[in-house]
Amino acid sequence: MANLDAAFSALADPTRRAILARLALGEATVMELVEPFEMTQPAISRHLKVLEGAGLIVRRIEGTKRPCRLAPSAVAEIDQWLGMLRRALETNYDRLDGVLAAMKPEK
Amino acid sequence: MANLDAAFSALADPTRRAILARLALGEATVMELVEPFEMTQPAISRHLKVLEGAGLIVRRIEGTKRPCRLAPSAVAEIDQWLGMLRRALETNYDRLDGVLAAMKPEK
DNA sequence: CCTTTATATAACCTATTTGTTATATAACCA
DNA sequence: TGGTTATATAACAAATAGGTTATATAAAGG
Numbered sequence: 001m002a003n004l005d006a007a008f009s010a011l012a013d014p015t016r017r018a019i020l021a022r023l024a025l026g027e028a029t030v031m032e033l034v035e036p037f038e039m040t041q042p043a044i045s046r047h048l049k050v051l052e053g054a055g056l057i058v059r060r061i062e063g064t065k066r067p068c069r070l071a072p073s074a075v076a077e078i079d080q081w082l083g084m085l086r087r088a089l090e091t092n093y094d095r096l097d098g099v100l101a102a103m104k105p106e107k
Numbered sequence: 108m109a110n111l112d113a114a115f116s117a118l119a120d121p122t123r124r125a126i127l128a129r130l131a132l133g134e135a136t137v138m139e140l141v142e143p144f145e146m147t148q149p150a151i152s153r154h155l156k157v158l159e160g161a162g163l164i165v166r167r168i169e170g171t172k173r174p175c176r177l178a179p180s181a182v183a184e185i186d187q188w189l190g191m192l193r194r195a196l197e198t199n200y201d202r203l204d205g206v207l208a209a210m211k212p213e214k
Numbered sequence: 215c216c217t218t219t220a221t222a223t224a225a226c227c228t229a230t231t232t233g234t235t236a237t238a239t240a241a242c243c244a
Numbered sequence: 245t246g247g248t249t250a251t252a253t254a255a256c257a258a259a260t261a262g263g264t265t266a267t268a269t270a271a272a273g274g
Contacts, residue, residue, distance in 0.1 A: 215253080215274100216273100216274090217257090217272100217274085218271105218272080218273080218274095219254090219270100219271085219272075219273100220265075220269100220270090220271085220272100221268100221269085221270090221271105222268080222270105223266105223267080223268070223269095224265105224266085224267080224274100225264100225265090225266085225268085226261085226263105226264080226265090226266105227262105227263085227264080228258100228261100228262090228263100228264105229261085229262090229263100229264075230257080230259100230260080230262100231255105231258100231260070231261090232257100232258090232259085232260095233256105233258085233259100233261085234255100234256080234257080234258105235254100235256090236253100236254085236255085236256105237252100237253080237254080237255100237272090238251100238252080238254090239250100239251085239253095239255070240249100240250090240252105241248105241249085241250085241251105242247100242248080242249075242250100243246100243247085243248080243249100244245100244246090244247090
């Protein structure tokens with residue numbers, strides 16, 4: 001699952017998560033994404049490359065601009081993997097509940 | 108959200124995801140976790156430290172052993188953040204559906 | 215006690231990440 | 245056509261990650 005590597009790794013950076021949060025509000029150009037950060041344009045361009053590589057965003061070409069927006073594919077894959085963890089945790093909790101329930105009468 | 112940094116970053120490594128998948132089946136000691144990998148024990152110990160730091164696992168002390176198991180906290184936080192993305196994507200899709208629906212009659 | 219077993223830590227190396235500045239490209243506009 | 249705007253890329257530095265081997269620690273077991 002090389003894609004999960006890229007997706008989780010992309011999400012590990014707070015700047016990139018902030019970019020995704022911004023894109024959740026709608027499409028934005030590179031300069032619009034640069035504006036809120038205290039960071040140079042090349043730095044943001046590279047973050048965008050990482051996000052695109054991870055399948056988290058897609059870009060159109062519109063004259064000299066490259067508007068970005070969220071892509072659905074990667075999120076689904078991440079959700080699926082986390083689902084495994086979530087189910088395991090629920091199971092463990094159920095088991096723990098069982099243990100606690102069994103202990104109660106003895107007390 | 109420094110915790111999300113650590114959690115996503117921890118999940119970005121395939122060895123660590125494999126460890127979590129193993130722990131989803133139940134508690135395991137360090138040596139039990141080392142066994143399936145072609146990697147030294149110190150390497151796995153460090154992966155465990157990263158997972159613990161991210162709040163993804165917890166450890167007991169049992170004599171000389173340190174059995175690990177999944178911890179719930181971090182997964183919930185990740186889910187919450189991804190939920191934001193998920194909702195945004197659904198909204199965009201709805202919007203796209205609307206656009207397509209509006210286009211149909213014109214064709 | 216001494217040895218073995220389970221785990222952690224230190225020192226080290228290499229590759230990758232993340233920022234920078236400088237520069238290239240390519241569309242737009244006057 | 246010549247200047248401006250939007251974006252990408254290259255070259256570089258500093259920090260971090262992820263592995264190794266060697267060694268420390270501490271409980272277990274003869």
